[in-house]
Amino acid sequence: MSNESIRIRMTYAKLGNLRFIGHLDLQRLFERALRRTNLPLRYTQGFSPHMRINLASALPLGFVGQAEQMDFWLDQVIPLNEISSRLRTSLPAELILKDLQVIDNKQPSLQASLLSSEYEILLPADIDLQILKDRIGTLLAQDTLPVQRRKKTVDLKNLILDWQLLSVSPITILKISMKSSPLENGRPDEFLVLLGIDPADCLVTRTKLIFEEEE
Amino acid sequence: MQTINLHQLEKILYHVEKPGRYVGGEHNQILKDWDLVRTHVCLVFPDIYDIGQPNLGLAILYDILNQPPDILAERAFAPWHDLEAQLRENNIPLFSLESKHPLAQFDIIGLSLPYESLYTNALNVLDLAGIPLLASERGSEHPLIIAGGQACFNPEPMADFIDAFVIGEGEEVTLEFIHAFEALKQSGADRKALLQSLSTIPGVYVPSLYDVSYAQDDTITEVTPSNASVPAFVTKRIVSELPTHPTRLIVPNIETVHDRLSIEIMRGCTRGCRFCHAGIVSRPVRERPVSEILQIIEDGLAATGYEEIGLLSLSSSDHTQILELTKSVYEKFHDRKISVSLPSLRIASFSVALMDELRDIRPGGGFTLAPEAASPRMQAIINKPLDDAVFEETVRTIFEHGWLSLKLYYMIGLPGETMEDVQAILDAGKRVQAIGRQIRGNRVRIHLSVGNFIPKPHTPFQWYPLNSNDELQAKLDLLKTGLHRTGIKLSYNIPDNTLLEAWLSRGDRRLGQVIQRAWQLGAKFDAWGENDNMPLWRQAFTAIGVDSDFYAYRERGLEEILPWDHIHTGVTKAFLRRDLEWSKLGKTRRDCREQCYACGILDAFADKRPVSPLVYWGCP
Structure with missing residues (x-):
């Protein structure tokens, strides 16, 4: 494992039944969907490691999101089309992957x-x-x-x-x-x-x- | 067939707490084309989604029923008060999560009844679905209402409302039942002919086909089948060996009580604790081989993305390959950033060794042990003997191996219990705390969780009366006073909750009217909170003219016909009587894998016992 992590920015849509899933639940849902991809996900260090993900902004319950964004980190470089195909099979039907990009780690966080x-x-x-x-x-x-x-x-x-x-x-x-x-x-x-x-x-x-x- | 008005649903979902409970759409949900399927089954767990969805029984049936292409199974749960109010106000019938069809449009509704406090919720669900509550008022235009689950080993209190109960393990009988149902429906059989025919399937109990007569003193004189082709008694169904475990489990979108990959590693228990309902009704023991468990974990994690797995059984340390299992789980999965929980461990240093094997992949928190009774006399009565030295050594090992928090389960209200026996619980708690402090200092946390004993049907204690509320309260007061300022945490059940559960678990079919009345008066979610429903229940008993004490506080005669006698678990009444006798003599039985006590299981299921020595039943 190299020390340098790869930051991936995902743009997605949140539709249908998933409009009624709140922000914390959505975060857990992403963690599980990412685990199902079997990608080399980056975890925080320490006694109880957590997956490093970062959602741009909470979408209120009931709203559709057409271009929501989140960042997650990988331990090694994986081609974007590979990440994309794995994500498409592991995301629930009403979370739609729209775009993936590699982002410089030096860039500020989405929220900021x-x-x-x-x-x-x-x-x-x-x-x-x-x-x-x-x-x-x-x-x-x-x-x-x-x-x-x-x-x-x-x-x-x-x-x-x-x-x-x-x-x-x-x-x-x-x-x-x-x-x-x-x-x-x-x-x-x-x-x-x-x-x-x-x-x-x-x-x-x-x-x-x-x-x-x-x- | 029409779904409910989805636009109207979306509108009301803005006004309820956790709307994610009601929308489905989870990963691994199965949604089939309604019109291309012959038989539509709705599996209903009449508690809220957060509690019902993690139920493994539900997942198993969902998996089995959705395998044939011409059957679909969807889910529904009890709505919380806020959604119920919205549904009633807007005249929206209760609907399934997957396709949002009203429950009344399904062919079969399968109610899961694992515990008795769900009975009023079950009626509420039928009412919200616009389905008549009484089986006698339903016809061919209504779905068939069937029920299963551990509480159904005494089906009588719910006899008025359920068309057919499925007794015991559902894995094999479920599709047999559906196929028989389909054939009968095709032949044009009316509701009566349908039920008559379904009653001949082993394990299926159709309560309307039995007449119960009562003596002057309200005890039962006879339970008779209404005609010659109805079986005189119904024996539970079992499977010879544990069937394939589902792995494509639904991953809830909202947080639930057990948010993890649950895997049943063993069914049944050989310890013979005399208070234990599960220990009798789930006999015989069947183990899942280690290699199979490892494969289920592998496939289950891939299909769900869960970060925690739970290895479930009634007594994990009794799995013959448990050490190998914990070692292999660690080796295979320790670098996957998951945690593993292994509940129901016996009191022995061996159990600590098992947890040690799981080192850094066990969920944080404490160690849990269940002595159930503290005095040697009480331990002999309940057949859960525990050598003091072994107990202390186990406790010592737990603290020495790094745990800081220890939870101990005990019961009060057991047969023959005195205040000295309750005092012994208190003393045990303090002793454990002293040991912990000696090893780890003042950081140790001791938690006593005290349950109130209920004499459950089909156990050797089924004839005993329940402790009165006053007796239970006095015992609780002794514990509360004794633990004051010790730093030991105490949790306990309210005696009223226990009393309600005792009525519902020990009742006969005359209780049906009381349940219906209590529900009409507003009782539901009966296990919640401080039990504000109790006045409603007392009012219902009075209104119907049934004496509640008759069910809870009466010592029953050994020769009496008990309401559940015509439901057979495979364990004979003669064995239960003998075991009760032994209990009174303070005689204990060893693990029945060491010596057979002829409980009746081997006779009842001779045809089911596997010939292959690779399939483990434990019975010598």
Whole structure:
């Protein structure tokens, strides 16, 4: 075993039933799927070694992820197409491998460089486009949009970077871009609640993670 | 056939805790095309997913039933209160995890009943599925409701609700049953003819085909088959040798109680502890050879990616090749970053040596021993003799070999127990702590886990009454007071929980109405928490006019017909009586591999005993 580990970045989609699996459970699910690949996975040193994996950002329960990312590490170089074919057989049907890349170990962690996320929200069919547009306009014209999260209050306005309504009858989609750093994390479902829409009536898809540009 | 409204389901899943319990989609789940399959079976474990999914029996049946291409087996579990409320509010019937079909659309529902506290949950599941609870109210348009599992060795309390019980081991009888069912259905047999015919399959018990009559004093006078072709008694099914073990186990997406690759290394036990229900009903001993276990681990790890394996049996150190097994497991798997648990070890230094073999691949934490009784007198009564010197040496070895934490299982409420016997448990705990401290200092942790004895059907103690709540409480108080400020941890069961389990495990079919009433009053998840359901149960007994003490607190006559007498485990009632007599005399039996005590197993299963000396049964 060489000391230098190989960092692999995987882009994947999380769909269907797996939308209802939380972040910690997803992490365990990845560990087991990776074990099934029989790849030379890198573990932490010490008394109880753990597989080295690193997920970019927790996806809230119920959301679809189209381009989620995670890093894992190998002890030796394996061709990407080999890794890819092993992963495809070991991942559950509703976790879809989209891309693999080798990443320099010196690069910062996914969490540390994550800036924002883009979402597409499929709104209920009976929504009135004009009323919704006005409602969004009114909301964002306010100085702050405070929402309660457990014990603290967060200003949602500060977390919304951009938005856009697309409508091709009978489908209405709200595209929204929100901050996604560990300290400032926007939740589109909170915005839906402010709009008077039950998030359970929508399908929220995170379409893209935006990271800090490399030097 | 229609699935439930998936859009509606997704909507309500936003409002429940751990929605992953209800969606399926796990690795190794089997999803067949509903319309291309002839017979649809839903395996129902009426507890929450987190507890039910790791059950190995469920995995075995899922594997067997899904092998033939024209049968499918899916799963369902009891929904937690939050989802139940949503299902009822939105009129969504309970559904299977795989294809999301309502339970009522399956041909057969197989209920797993490993413990009695699931009875009200089983009724709740049927109700949520929109299926009539009473077998007498179901017809050909409803699924056939069958049940199996350890609690079914006394099927009588659930007799009103179940069409057919499968008694004993399910591996061989399950497909026999399904094939008979398919042939009968094709012939156009109605529900009555179907059940009549299924009752002739060995191991199948159709309770509606038996009449029970009672004497003035409420004891049973007779259990009679309703016609000549129904067998007078039903003998459990067994397999000659342990069948192929499933390896493509479903890997849960959410955390469950035993999140690991479980492997049954041996079935049955030869020790003959007189309180032990499993020890009687799972006879004879059948071992899985080491080479086969190693292959199962290899294939199982590849198919699941699990990081822990559990080597399961009633008494692991009694596997004849256990040392070879632990050595080979270490050699083959120690560099795979997995851990191995080996529960149910006997009290002997040998057990510590076994754990030593697994060195750095055993799960962290403590060592567990189960003396069950502490005084030599009590140990003789229950036939679990333990030499004091051996006990101390084992404890010493455990601490010397690096463990810091030791958990000891004991029972209170055993037949003939006095306060001195309970005091002996206390003394044993303190002695063990002193030994530990002497070797490892103040870091040692001692944990006494004390269970309340229930006289279970088919055991030599089946005739004894249960200790009253007051008696149990007095014994618990003695332990609590005695352990105060010693640093020894005590865990125990609430006497009310024990009483409920005693009613349900020792009852006859008159209890059916009580169970139904208790459920109507709101009882479910009866093993949870501080048992808030007890007032509901007392109310149900009163309403139906059944005396609960009759089942729990009455010493039963040796000649009495017991509610479960027509269910045969292979161990004869004559043997149980003799063993009870021996217990009263303080006489112990040795491991029955050393000497046969003619319990009846060899006679009952003469045709099943393997001729090949390679298949180990333990019986001399």
